[in-house]
Amino acid sequence: MSLYIRDESVDALAVEVQKLSKAPNKTEAVRRALQNELRRMQENVQLRERIRKIQENVKAIGPDDPNFDMKTFTDEM
Template identity: 70%
Template sequence: MALYIRDDTVDDLASELQKLSKAPNKTEAVRRALQHELERLREEVPLRERVAKIQARFRARMGSNKRNFDMKRFTDEMWEL
């Protein structure tokens, strides 16, 4: 089945892609581009999962959360010599 491009802008993009990718024709260039985009989208990790992974890494580095932290005492100690 042939690929018919009716939009001039899309045709120009397909031509440029064909030249840059050294594809034998526009159809092959578009096929490769579509395959790459599908692979990228399938492998994409949702933002929520990426953030959760970063948070877990920082939690592991920081250790347990001290609930008895006294900010006044901490700042007073900073001024002591």
Template identity: 50%
Template sequence: MALFIRDKAVDSLAVELQKALKTTTKKDAVRVALENELERVKRQRTRVAGIAELQEKIAALGPSDPDFDMKRFMDEMWGDI
């Protein structure tokens, strides 16, 4: 199936990318750009899924203690360093 670029701005970007990547055709430059963008989106989804998993684990621990003093805890942990 053919992909026709009729928008002058998009065509200009494809030419610029073709020169930057030193590909022989605009088609190759567009293919590389699309492959790279798909990989970026997949990595982003993986990161989002990982964060959601961590949030679920943290929520399973139960509510945090509102009276917990993190500064005091850290001072005691580090001592006189």
């Protein structure tokens, strides 16, 4: 099945991606671009999830002890 792009600006983008990525044709260029975009979006969701877990852990630890003395603590190590 061939790829037919009706919008001239989208077609120009596909041709530019094809040239820069050295894809054999526009269809392959669009496939690669879409795969890369999906991967990027999935990584972004994973980052949000990792941040959420870190925030939950920090919240579970609770607030800092205002009487904690870091110098004394490190001297005792």
